[in-house]
C-alpha cells in the first residue's frame with residue numbers, strides 16, 4: 001500500500017508517536033513501554049535522536065499535558081487488562097486498536113484470546129510493519145470492521161468470538177471520531193454478544209464541555225485554554241479525522257446502563273496524574289492539566 005494514498009491512520013500514528021516518546025524515558029521513570037511503536041511512526045529515527053526529555057518539553061510547549069493524557073489513558077487500560085486477565089477473564093476485544101500493541105507488549109496469559117478490531121486499511125499497514133515472530137500472536141486475531149456501516153457481531157463471531165466466555169472490551173481514543181449512533185449501536189451489539197457471560201467495557205470520551213466551554217476542561221491557570229482546544233480540533237480535522245462526538249458523564253452512563261453496564265470508574269488526567277506520574281517524580285502542575293477526555297470502566301450486571 002502506498003503511503004501517499006493512505007489517509008486513515010494519522011491519529012493512530014499520533015498516539016503511537018506518544019507511546020514511542022514515552023518508551024524512550026528511563027525505565028524507572030516511564031509509565032508505559034511499547035517496543036513496537038517506532039515501526040508505525042513516520043520520522044521515528046528523529047524522535048529517537050531527540051530523546052524523551054526534549055520531545056516531552058516540545059509537547060509541553062505546544063499543548064501542555066497532551067503527552068501525559070494519552071500515556072495515562074494507555075496505562076489505565078494496560079492495568080485493567082492485566083488485572084482482569086490475571087484473575088481469569090478469557091477474551092479481550094480491542095475496538096479501534098490502531099497501532100496499539102498491547103496484545104504483544106504486555107505479558108498476558110496465553111489462555112487469553114485477543115481480537116483486534118479496526119478498519120481494514122489500518123490493519124493491513126500494521127501487519128506489514130510488525131515482525132513475523134511476535135509473542136502471543138497465536139492467540140490474537142485481526143477482525144476488520146468499520147463501525148459506521150458494518151456489523152461487529154457478524155465479524156467477531158466469524159473470527160471465533162465465544163459468547164460463553166468472560167470478556168474485556170476497550171474502545172480507546174475512538175468515540176470522538178464516530179457518530180453517536182455508531183457508538184450506541186456498537187455498545188448495543190457488545191451487550192447482546194455478552195448476554196451469557198460477564199464483561200467489562202472501557203470507553204474514553206471527550207467531554208461535551210470541550211465544545212461548549214473549553215476552559216472547563218483544563219486545569220486552573222492553563223495557558224490559552226481556548227486556543228489550545230481549537231488547535232487540537234484543527235489538527236484532527238486537518239488530517240481528515242475530525243472530532244465529531246462529545247459526551248456528558250450522564251449521557252455516557254445512560255448509554256451504558258441501557259445496555260446493562262454500570263459505571264465503576266470515571267477518571268481524567270487529574271486523577272491519573274497522582275496515580276502514575278507523581279510516584280516517578282513527573283507530576284504535572286495544575287496549570288498543565290488537560291482533562292478533555294474521560295476514561296470510563298463499566299461492568300456488566302450479568
Ligand SMILES: C[S@@+](CC[C@H](N)C(=O)[O-])C[C@H]1O[C@@H](n2cnc3c(N)ncnc32)[C@H](O)[C@@H]1O
Nearest residue numbers: 011012015096097098119146147148172173174
Ligand atoms: C486515535 S486512534 C486510537 C488507536 C488506538 N486505540 C490507540 O489508542 O492507540 C483511532 C482509531 O480508531 C479507528 N477508527 C476510527 N473510525 C473507525 C471506524 N469507523 N471503524 C473502525 N475503526 C475506526 C482508527 O482506524 C484508529 O485506529
